[in-house]
Amino acid sequence: MKVRVGFGYDVHKLVEGRDLWMGGIKLEHSLGLLGHSDADVLIHAICDALLGAANMRDIGYHFPDTSSDFENIDSKILLRKVVKLIADKGYSIGNVDATICAERPKMNPRIPEMKSTLAECMGISEDDISIKATTTEHLGFTGREEGISAYAVALING
Numbered sequence: 167m168k169v170r171v172g173f174g175y176d177v178h179k180l181v182e183g184r185d186l187w188m189g190g191i192k193l194e195h196s197l198g199l200l201g202h203s204d205a206d207v208l209i210h211a212i213c214d215a216l217l218g219a220a221n222m223r224d225i226g227y228h229f230p231d232t233s234s235d236f237e238n239i240d241s242k243i244l245l246r247k248v249v250k251l252i253a254d255k256g257y258s259i260g261n262v263d264a265t266i267c268a269e270r271p272k273m274n275p276r277i278p279e280m281k282s283t284l285a286e287c288m289g290i291s292e293d294d295i296s297i298k299a300t301t302t303e304h305l306g307f308t309g310r311e312e313g314i315s316a317y318a319v320a321l322i323n324g
Contacts, residue, residue: 168324169260172219176210177307177315188266188273188314189280189297190242190287195271199314202231206241207316208266208280208297213241213248215262215320220252245287252322260321261294268314273299 184198187206199205213225222228228251229236229244236244249259262284266273273280277297285292302308308315 170219170221170257170322170324172215172217172320172322174211174214174216174218174318174320175315176207176214176225177313178205178207179313180311186271187241188276190240190245190283191276191279193271193273193276197311203229203236203239203244204241207314208264208318209241209245209284211316211318212262212264212284212320213245215264215318216248216252216259216322219320219322220255220257220324222251222255242283242287245284249288255324257322257324259288259290259294260323261290261296262288262318262320263296264298264316264318266297266299266314266316267302267308268299269301269304269309269311273297 178199178201180197181200186193186195186198187204189208281292
C-alpha cells in the first residue's frame with residue numbers, strides 16, 4: 167500500500183453582504199467570506215491537501231475562478247468532486263487534520279457539526295477528521311478581522 171500526505175492552505179477576505187460558510191455549515195456572523203464560490207476556507211484547504219497528496223495540483227486548477235460553472239458553488243460539491251478525483255486515481259482518504267484561524271465568530275461550538283458534514287461529504291468516519299480552531303491573538307489580517315484562513319493536512323492510501 168502506498169501512503170501519501172498533502173498540505174492545504176486557503177484564505178479569504180471578510181466582507182459585508184456575504185454568508186459565512188465554514189466546514190460546510192452556515193455560521194451566524196455579521197461578515198462573510200468573499201470568493202468566487204461560497205469561499206469556505208476550511209473545505210478549500212482540505213481539497214488542496216487531498217489533491218496535493220495525490221499529486222493532482224490544486225483546487226484552482228480543477229475549479230477555476232474564471233469559470234461561471236463554479237460561481238457561488240457550494241464548496242461541499244467541490245469536496246465531493248475532489249474525493250472522486252483522487253478515488254479515480256486509486257486513492258482513499260486515511261485522515262484529515264485541519265485548523266481554522268479566526269478571531270470571530272467562535273468556531274469551537276460548531277466543530278462537531280462541521281465534522282459530521284465533512285465526514286458525509288468525504289465518505290469517511292468523523293473519527294478520521296480533526297478540526298481545531300485558533301485565533302492569532304489580534305495580530306495580522308486575521309487579528310484585525312480582515313479575513314479567515316485554514317490549514318489542512320491529509321493522508322491518503324493507494
